[in-house]
Amino acid sequence: MERVPTVTESGAEAASSLGESDSAYVFDADTAVVELREGRYGATMSPRWRLPPGHLNGGYVLSVCVRALADALPLPDPLVVSAFFERAVLPGPAQLDVEVARTGRRLAFGEARLGQGGRELVRAVASFGDLSALEGPTVIGSAAPDLPPPEACFDIAEDRPDLGQSVANNVEVRYPKMPGWRQRQPSGEHSVELWLRFADGRDADVIALTGLVDMTVPQVFELGPRASSTIELTVHVRSRPAPGWLACRSVTNYICDGLHETDFEIWDSTGRLCAQSRQLALIT
Amino acid sequence: MERVPTVTESGAEAASSLGESDSAYVFDADTAVVELREGRYGATMSPRWRLPPGHLNGGYVLSVCVRALADALPLPDPLVVSAFFERAVLPGPAQLDVEVARTGRRLAFGEARLGQGGRELVRAVASFGDLSALEGPTVIGSAAPDLPPPEACFDIAEDRPDLGQSVANNVEVRYPKMPGWRQRQPSGEHSVELWLRFADGRDADVIALTGLVDMTVPQVFELGPRASSTIELTVHVRSRPAPGWLACRSVTNYICDGLHETDFEIWDSTGRLCAQSRQLALIT
Numbered sequence: 001m002e003r004v005p006t007v008t009e010s011g012a013e014a015a016s017s018l019g020e021s022d023s024a025y026v027f028d029a030d031t032a033v034v035e036l037r038e039g040r041y042g043a044t045m046s047p048r049w050r051l052p053p054g055h056l057n058g059g060y061v062l063s064v065c066v067r068a069l070a071d072a073l074p075l076p077d078p079l080v081v082s083a084f085f086e087r088a089v090l091p092g093p094a095q096l097d098v099e100v101a102r103t104g105r106r107l108a109f110g111e112a113r114l115g116q117g118g119r120e121l122v123r124a125v126a127s128f129g130d131l132s133a134l135e136g137p138t139v140i141g142s143a144a145p146d147l148p149p150p151e152a153c154f155d156i157a158e159d160r161p162d163l164g165q166s167v168a169n170n171v172e173v174r175y176p177k178m179p180g181w182r183q184r185q186p187s188g189e190h191s192v193e194l195w196l197r198f199a200d201g202r203d204a205d206v207i208a209l210t211g212l213v214d215m216t217v218p219q220v221f222e223l224g225p226r227a228s229s230t231i232e233l234t235v236h237v238r239s240r241p242a243p244g245w246l247a248c249r250s251v252t253n254y255i256c257d258g259l260h261e262t263d264f265e266i267w268d269s270t271g272r273l274c275a276q277s278r279q280l281a282l283i284t
Numbered sequence: 285m286e287r288v289p290t291v292t293e294s295g296a297e298a299a300s301s302l303g304e305s306d307s308a309y310v311f312d313a314d315t316a317v318v319e320l321r322e323g324r325y326g327a328t329m330s331p332r333w334r335l336p337p338g339h340l341n342g343g344y345v346l347s348v349c350v351r352a353l354a355d356a357l358p359l360p361d362p363l364v365v366s367a368f369f370e371r372a373v374l375p376g377p378a379q380l381d382v383e384v385a386r387t388g389r390r391l392a393f394g395e396a397r398l399g400q401g402g403r404e405l406v407r408a409v410a411s412f413g414d415l416s417a418l419e420g421p422t423v424i425g426s427a428a429p430d431l432p433p434p435e436a437c438f439d440i441a442e443d444r445p446d447l448g449q450s451v452a453n454n455v456e457v458r459y460p461k462m463p464g465w466r467q468r469q470p471s472g473e474h475s476v477e478l479w480l481r482f483a484d485g486r487d488a489d490v491i492a493l494t495g496l497v498d499m500t501v502p503q504v505f506e507l508g509p510r511a512s513s514t515i516e517l518t519v520h521v522r523s524r525p526a527p528g529w530l531a532c533r534s535v536t537n538y539i540c541d542g543l544h545e546t547d548f549e550i551w552d553s554t555g556r557l558c559a560q561s562r563q564l565a566l567i568t
Contacts, residue, residue, distance in 0.1 A: 079515065082366035082368075084393055086391075107370075120385060123393070123395070127516060134541035136543070137507075137541075138541055139507050223423050231391065232518070234562065254426070254560065255424075257415070257421075257522075259418060280363065280520045
C-alpha cells in the first residue's frame with residue numbers, strides 16, 4: 001500500500017529537494033538529491049556514513065546514485081545496478097550526471113556519474129523495471145538464513161565506545177555469535193548470517209536495499225585481512241521488502257592474490273528474498 | 285611469457301585491424317575491432333555466434349566490448365566488467381564508443397557502448413589491472429569442480445543435427461551426465477559442473493573468459509524455463525588461465541517472478557580459479 005503524504009510530509013519533500021532534507025530518517029535525509037537542470041543533480045554527501053579511514057561507505061554512495069536514477073527513469077524499481085568505485089567519496093557537495101540510455105515498456109536503462117569538485121568518483125549503470133508487474137515462476141533453491149531471534153543475538157555495538165560519525169551508527173546488526181574479527185581472532189569462516197536494519201527505525205525499501213548490501217563488516221575480515229576496497233558492486237533487487245528486521249547472508253569464497261568477492265543476500269521478515277549482491281574488492 | 289609476433293602474425297594483425305581478421309581462430313577473427321578514430325571502434329559481428337532466436341550470444345558481444353576496452357586502457361587484464369544488454373545485437377557491422385574514465389597506477393576504468401545503425405545496444409563498464417602484479421593473500425573456500433575426465437563425459441553435440449551458425453558450434457561442452465533439458469526432462473537441479481573449451485583448439489585468455497562464462501546452456505533450463513534474456517552480466521577475472529580444458533560450475537539458486545541469477549565459475553587445467561560471473565536474466 002502506498003503511503004499518502006500529509007501536508008507536513010509534502011513540506012519535508014520540498015525541503016529534501018533542496019538537498020538537505022529534514023526527513024525524520026537519516027537515510028532519506030542523507031541520500032536526497034535535487035535536479036539542478038535536466039540530467040544534472042546535486043547532493044550533499046553526509047559525514048554520517050563515514051568508514052573508519054574517513055571516506056564514505058560505498059553502499060551509501062551507491063544509494064545516492066540510485067535515488068538520482070530513480071528520479072530520471074520512468075519505472076519504479078532498480079532491478080540491477082552496477083557501480084564502479086574509481087576514487088573515494090568524501091563528505092560534502094557532490095554532483096551527479098544522469099543519462100537515460102533506453103526506456104522500454106518493461107525495462108529502462110540509465111547511468112549516473114557522481115563527482116566532487118568536477119572530478120568523477122563513481123560510475124553506476126542501472127536497469128529499472130516494475131517488480132509488481134513481473135509475471136513468471138518463482139523457484140527458491142536455498143533456504144533463507146536460519147537465525148535465532150534478533151533479541152537472542154549479539155549486538156556488537158553494545159559495549160563499544162562512541163564511533164563518532166560512522167556508517168556503523170546508522171545500522172543495527174545482530175550476530176548469532178560474536179564475530180571473530182571483533183576480538184581480533186578471525187574465525188576463518190567463509191560465510192555468516194546476521195540481522196540488519198536501520199538504527200532509526202526506517203524500514204527498508206528497494207533503494208535502501210542497494211545500500212544495505214554493503215553496510216556491514218565484510219566477511220573477508222574473518223579470513224584475516226582488516227582492510228578491503230571495493231572496485232565494483234552489483235546489486236540485484238528481487239522484491240520490495242516487508243517492514244522489520246532483514247535476515248542476511250554474507251559469503252566470501254575466494255581470495256586470489258588479494259582480489260576477493262563478497263556476496264550478500266537480504267531476506268525480509270516474511271522470509272522472501274529481496275536482494276542479492278556481489279562485489280569485487282581488493283585487500284589493501 | 286609474452287608471445288613474440290612473427291612477421292606472418294603481424295600481417296594477420298593488420299588484417300584484423302580491418303575488422304575481418306584471417307586469424308586461424310574463430311574467436312579472435314570474430315571479436316576483432318579496429319580503431320576508426322580516438323575512442324571510436326568498428327567491428328563486424330559474426331553470425332557464427334548466434335543463439336537459436338537469431339540474435340548474438342551475450343558473452344560473444346561482451347568479449348567484443350572487452351577487446352575494444354583492452355585496446356583503449358593502459359593495463360592488460362580486465363579485472364571486472366559489467367555489461368547491460370539494452371537490445372539484441374545482430375550479425376553485421378557495429379560501432380563501439382570507448383571512453384577512458386580513469387587511469388591510475390593499479391586500476392584503469394573505461395566504458396564501451398556498442399551500437400548498430402546508430403542505436404546503442406550494449407553498455408559495458410570495466411576496471412582493468414595487471415593480474416601478474418597483484419600481491420595479496422590467496423584463500424580458496426570452495427573446491428574446484430569435481431569432474432570425471434572430459435573423455436568420460438557426455439558430448440551433447442555428438443548426436444545432434446547440424447546447428448548451422450550458432451555459438452554451440454564454437455564451444456565444446458562435456459557433462460558428467462546427460463542434462464535433463466537435453467531430453468526435455470528438466471532435472472530440477474540448481475547447479476551443474478561441466479568441461480568447456482573452444483571447439484577449434486584456441487586456449488582461453490582473460491578476454492575469452494569474459495565471453496565463455498555465458499556460452500553454455502543456462503542452468504535455469506534444468507528448472508523448467510526454456511528461454512531467458514540477460515539484463516546484466518558481471519564477470520570477475522581472477523587469473524590468467526593455463527592452456528587446456530576449463531572446469532566450470534554453473535548455479536541458479538533463485539527464480540523470483542521470472543527474474544533469476546546465473547552464477548558461473550571457470551577453473552583452469554591446473555585447478556586454479558580464473559573467473560567468476562553473475563548475471564541477472566528474465567525468463568521470456
